Amino acid sequence: xxxxxxxxxYRSIKDKxxxxxxSATKDKERCFNIRNYELLNSxxxxxxxxxxxSNILRAMAFMRLVVLNKMKVIQSTDMLPxxxxxxxxxxxxxxxxxxxxxxxxxxxxxxxxxxxxxxxxAEWLYADEKGKEAKLFYRDADGEEYVNPSFKEGYQFFDxxxxxxxxxxxxxxxxxxxxxxxxxxKSILKWFNNFNIxxxxxxxxxxxxxxHQMEKEDFRDEIIKLVRTADIGLEDIQLEETDVPxxxxxxxxxLEKFKQNxxxxxxxxxxxxxxYHTKFDEKNNAVGTEVFExxxxxxxxxxxxxxxxxxxxxTLQEGKILAIxxxxxxxxxxxxxxxxxxxxxxxxxxxxAQLIFTTHDTNLLKPxxxxxxxxxxxxxxxxxxxxxxxxxxxxxxxxxxxxEKEYIQGKxxxxxxxxxxxx
Numbered sequence: 001x002x003x004x005x006x007x008x009x010y011r012s013i014k015d016k017x018x019x020x021x022x023s024a025t026k027d028k029e030r031c032f033n034i035r036n037y038e039l040l041n042s043x044x045x046x047x048x049x050x051x052x053x054s055n056i057l058r059a060m061a062f063m064r065l066v067v068l069n070k071m072k073v074i075q076s077t078d079m080l081p082x083x084x085x086x087x088x089x090x091x092x093x094x095x096x097x098x099x100x101x102x103x104x105x106x107x108x109x110x111x112x113x114x115x116x117x118x119x120x121x122a123e124w125l126y127a128d129e130k131g132k133e134a135k136l137f138y139r140d141a142d143g144e145e146y147v148n149p150s151f152k153e154g155y156q157f158f159d160x161x162x163x164x165x166x167x168x169x170x171x172x173x174x175x176x177x178x179x180x181x182x183x184x185x186k187s188i189l190k191w192f193n194n195f196n197i198x199x200x201x202x203x204x205x206x207x208x209x210x211x212h213q214m215e216k217e218d219f220r221d222e223i224i225k226l227v228r229t230a231d232i233g234l235e236d237i238q239l240e241e242t243d244v245p246x247x248x249x250x251x252x253x254x255l256e257k258f259k260q261n262x263x264x265x266x267x268x269x270x271x272x273x274x275x276y277h278t279k280f281d282e283k284n285n286a287v288g289t290e291v292f293e294x295x296x297x298x299x300x301x302x303x304x305x306x307x308x309x310x311x312x313x314x315t316l317q318e319g320k321i322l323a324i325x326x327x328x329x330x331x332x333x334x335x336x337x338x339x340x341x342x343x344x345x346x347x348x349x350x351x352x353a354q355l356i357f358t359t360h361d362t363n364l365l366k367p368x369x370x371x372x373x374x375x376x377x378x379x380x381x382x383x384x385x386x387x388x389x390x391x392x393x394x395x396x397x398x399x400x401x402x403x404e405k406e407y408i409q410g411k412x413x414x415x416x417x418x419x420x421x422x423x
Contacts (some may be wrong), residue, residue, distance in 0.1 A: 002195070002321050002354055003101040003108065007059040010096050012052040014085040014385035019043065019056060021354060024373035024392040027399060028342045031371075032352045034103055036131070039129035040374050041343045042355040044364065045388075046407065047378035047414045053358045057323045060356075061197040063098040066115070068192055069175055076168045087384040095121050104187050111174070111188065119169045125151075127184075136184070139165055139173055153182025191283035194320040198311060204249025210310035211273065214239055220318075223309045230305055230335055235263065235289060236276035237306065238313055273306070299330050308339075316342060320350030327357040328364075337362060340369065372397060375412035 001021075008016040030041050047053040047116040062081065063069065071081055099112030107129050114122040123139040136151040137158075139308035145165045146159035154177045156165045167176055177185035213219045214237070227234050273294040281287045292298055294306065308324075314326050315322040328336045336359070342348050343355040365375065373392040380386055391397060394412060406412065 001034060001103040001319075001352060003037065003039065003103065004354075005060055005063075005101075006099045006112075007056075007063070007095075008085045009060045009091045010062065010098075011055040011083055011134055012050075012085065012380065012386040013055055013059065014088060014382065014383070015387075016097070017056070017386065017388040019045075019356070019376065019388060020390070022373075024390065025371055025399065027371045027373075029371070030374065032346075034352070035106060035108075037103075037108075040096060040354070041349060041354070042340060042357075042370075042373070043351070043374050043376060044370060045356070045358045045376045045378060046071060046360070046362075046365075047358075048273060048380075051378040051380050051414060052388075053378040054325050056388060057325050057356070057358060059098065059194070060323055063100065064192050064195055064197065066098075066113075067172070067174065068189060069172075073170060079117050079168060080115055080120075082115070084116075085385065095119075097122075102191060104191055104239075109188065113172060120172060121381055125174070125184075125188075137165070141169065150262055151184070153177045153180055155183060156180070169328060177271075194318070195323075196311060196315065196320060197323045197325075198308070199325050207273075207307045210307050211239060211405060212253075213310040213314070214287075219310070223306075226309050226313060228248055230338060233277055234275050234302070235278055237274070237294075238274050240274050241270045274311070275302075276304075287412050288409050301335065302310070304329070304331060305335060312339060312342070313317055315353045315355075316349055317351070319353050320358070321354045324357040326357045326359065328361040331362040333361055337364060337369065340364070344369075362404045365407055367400050367403065370403070372399060375403065377412055379414045 003022060003239045004018060006016055007013055021040045021043060023040060031038050032041065033039075045053045045056060059213050062083070069147075072078075073080060075382040082096065084094060084096055086344040093116075095114045095116045097112065099110065099113045101108065101110045107127060110124075110126070110133065112124055113120055118139060119141065121141045123137075125136040126133045127136055128134070132156055134150075135146065135148060137145075137147045139145050139183065144163040145158070146163070147155045147165060149155050154165075154173060157173075157176060158164075159166055167173055174185050178189055181400060198222065210223070224237055227237065232254070275292045275294055275298055276289045277292060278286050279288045280292045294303055311322065314320065327339070340355065343353060364370065371392075373390055375391040376388060378386050378388050391403065391412060397406070407415070
């Protein structure tokens with residue numbers, strides 16, 4: 001479970017911003033308890049175009065990318081990813097800092113690092129099992145460092161005489177602990193692996209995962225059940241495997257090693273996603289079904305709903321965290337609301353999965369859907385820097401207020417200023 005995420009000097013974010021999933025009001029719905037913490041099931045981020053709301057999620061994705069070493073930094077000369085705030089000379093070449101607080105089981109961790117393209121300047125890990133933080137390790141490129149003797153997977157790399165950790169300057173200590181089969185580091189990497197970030201506009205990237213999940217009968221039944229609840233007219237969804245037409249195959253085969261084979265013996269297959277709709281006669285009696293090809297005959301909204309269904313269901317079933325940029329793109333407001341309510345329903349969200357997303361859809365700004373501490377706003381100042389604030393931080397906003405009306409009126413900021421245009 002995510003407790004809090006902080007970042008500074010990343011893209012449009014100059015100074016530190018923090019997104020918290022901790023309850024900040026006395027409301028009792030749409031939250032869950034772990035130890036003495038009350039955490040939210042979801043959070044939504046609003047803001048004008050180019051205000052930086054997507055960069056909040058990108059910062060999360062960036063931290064996940066680094067922690068899981070997706071860029072394969074192995075040698076000491078390998079470069080780390082780096083994307084600082086470029087509109088100020090004090091940050092253009094400065095390091096960026098990322099920190100996240102989260103639960104694994106009943107143990108709370110606080111992990112973070114400070115880095116640029118060549119160097120990890122600082123890195124830290126704290127663990128809290130019974131209400132008090134214990135420092136497991138701390139790195140400081142310019143000062144003394146520390147590894148707790150109880151943190152055995154990391155203590156062997158600690159030079160006690162010089163108070164320095166033996167590690168290349170462009171690598172995370174967490175990676176080294178994991179390479180030594182460390183129990184704590186492995187659990188943290190697994191947690192980050194279960195923190196998924198999706199782009200709601202470029203949803204085609206998730207179709208392969210959904211198709212793979214459709215091969216599992218139990219999961220396929222759940223996907224179909226979810227799609228049916230959306231009331232988009234689908235009765236069934238099937239994967240159909242067919243041979244790739246020879247003329248298409250000959251155009252696709254460009255590599256020399258393929259050209260040396262007999263096309264007929266290669267037996268290439270393609271998989272189509274077909275949807276099934278009820279067919280009626282002239283008296284509107286059901287007489288059978290009609291098959292549609294998903295990508296060619298269904299609406300963009302139907303395509304997106306289906307392709308995102310598997311990641312959403314998997315998040316709910318396994319209690320993961322899912323962040324989606326522009327969840328509402330191509331979706332009717334009622335469908336977006338339907339997906340959000342899955343995370344708010346304790347009968348569906350039995351493992352306390354969390355949803356974080358950005359949107360422009362003001363129809364969702366309703367007290368019956370979101371509490372004040374679930375609603376966040378991004379706004380850029382005159383210097384191009386993104387600021388992030390929760391609605392709960394605004395004074396004199398009632399829990400039953402018309403959030404949508406007050407937002408559009410500019411009471412909370414985070415809306416575009418539209419100038420006058422003339423030829």
